[in-house]
Amino acid sequence: MAIDDTRSYTGVTREIFGRLKAGLVNANIAFPELDSGTISSHGLTGEFTFNETAQTLTLTIVKYPFLAPKAMVWKAIDGAIIQAKR
Numbered sequence: 001m002a003i004d005d006t007r008s009y010t011g012v013t014r015e016i017f018g019r020l021k022a023g024l025v026n027a028n029i030a031f032p033e034l035d036s037g038t039i040s041s042h043g044l045t046g047e048f049t050f051n052e053t054a055q056t057l058t059l060t061i062v063k064y065p066f067l068a069p070k071a072m073v074w075k076a077i078d079g080a081i082i083q084a085k086r
Contacts, residue, residue, distance in 0.1 A: 005061050007074065009081050012057040017050050020057075020084035027076075044073065057081070 012020075021031040029041040036049040043065035049058045059077060064070055 005070075006058065007077075008056055008058045010056055011085065012050065012055055012081070014052055016081075016084050017052075017057060020080055023080055023084055027080075044068075 024031065027041065029039055029044070031037070031039055031048065035052065037047070039046050039048060043063065044061065045063040047060045047062060050056075051058075061070070061073060064073055
């Protein structure tokens with residue numbers, strides 16, 4: 001797996017993480033009610049770890065959708081996190 005398949009986001013509180021998860025439900029991406037695990041939707045498979053103490057969220061994309069380039073997937077995720085931080 002390439003290094004660009006993993007990104008860490010800082011300043012992610014429990015509240016922001018909750019807003020992110022709620023926002024991604026609209027994109028049919030459901031996070032389990034845990035602080036780490038697997039997510040999948042429409043050909044996308046990923047893993048996540050939320051560290052409340054360090055206020056970090058680390059996402060790794062394991063499998064990308066066939067028709068979606070990596071840059072488009074990461075742009076959507078980055079946008080969702082920016083929105084959740086507002």
